[in-house]
Amino acid sequence: MRNDVFSALPELALIQDPALREKVVKVWIEALQTGGFTVGEMKEMPFTLLVDSVGSTFLGHVRSVSRMCMAMADVLTSSYGARMPINRDVLLAGALLADVGKMIEFEKRDDGTLRKGHRGDMLRHPFSGVAMAFKHGLPFEVMHIIAVHSKEGDFVRRSPEAIIYHHAANADFDLAR
Numbered sequence: 001m002r003n004d005v006f007s008a009l010p011e012l013a014l015i016q017d018p019a020l021r022e023k024v025v026k027v028w029i030e031a032l033q034t035g036g037f038t039v040g041e042m043k044e045m046p047f048t049l050l051v052d053s054v055g056s057t058f059l060g061h062v063r064s065v066s067r068m069c070m071a072m073a074d075v076l077t078s079s080y081g082a083r084m085p086i087n088r089d090v091l092l093a094g095a096l097l098a099d100v101g102k103m104i105e106f107e108k109r110d111d112g113t114l115r116k117g118h119r120g121d122m123l124r125h126p127f128s129g130v131a132m133a134f135k136h137g138l139p140f141e142v143m144h145i146i147a148v149h150s151k152e153g154d155f156v157r158r159s160p161e162a163i164i165y166h167h168a169a170n171a172d173f174d175l176a177r
Contacts, residue, residue, distance in 0.1 A: 001029050002029065004038075005025050005028045005029060005032075005039060007039070008039045008042065008043065008059055009059075009062065009066075011067065011070075011095075012024060014070065014088075015089050015093060016088070016089055020089055020093055020139070020142075023133075023136045023137055023138050024093050024096055024138070026136045027100055027129075027132045027136050027138070028096075030135075031101070031103035031104060031129075031132055034103065035103035037108075042058050042059045042103075043057060044057060045057060045058045056176040058099070061099070061169075061172055061173075061176070062096060062099060065098075065172050066092060066095040066096055069095045069164050069165055069168050070088070070092065072164045072168060073086045073091055073164060076164075084160065086164070087161060090141045090161050091145070091161040091164060093142045094142045094144070094146060094161060095145070095168070097142065097145075098126075098145060098149045098165060099125060100133075100146075101123075101124070101125030101126060101128035101130075102125045104119050104123075104128040105117070105119060105120030105123075105124060105125040105128065106120065107120070124150070125150075126148075126153075127147075127152075129146040129147075130143045141161065144159055144161075145165050148162050149162065149165055149166055149169060
């Protein structure tokens with residue numbers, strides 16, 4: 001499954017720290033196994049259940065937002081230099097994992113369609129994503145991005161990396177619907 005995850009998420013190769021990269025892969029493997037999904041299904045499923053006929057797949061959303069985050073980091077670094085320090089590895093790991101908890105939040109029905117399952121009713125994807133990231137020893141800075149990327153983060157101070165992710169993900173969501 002490791003090779004399937006790498007194939008589906010080529011942005012993993014942009015994480016410079018090999019130990020961090022491997023932890024991100026391990027979280028994805030656990031999420032897929034726990035949720036009962038395959039990488040192939042991730043390529044077909046919608047990235048949200050909040051909108052009918054969303055214009056992007058789950059995997060397309062994860063990859064698009066990850067690439068937007070890197071582009072935003074490049075522009076901010078070019079514009080502000082050392083005044084705007086951005087940890088690209090933290091940003092990319094957080095971007096790749098922000099929605100990983102949806103593999104647990106979503107549930108397949110017998111007819112193959114998706115719904116929000118009992119696990120998702122009890123814990124939204126930011127919480128289950130942080131739990132898996134913690135279990136695999138990801139840095140708190142990465143867990144912060146996962147934790148605050150959605151409405152749960154509206155009442156806390158987001159790190160620069162979390163701000164970048166939040167805006168990239170919202171732009172992708174707004175444009176896809």
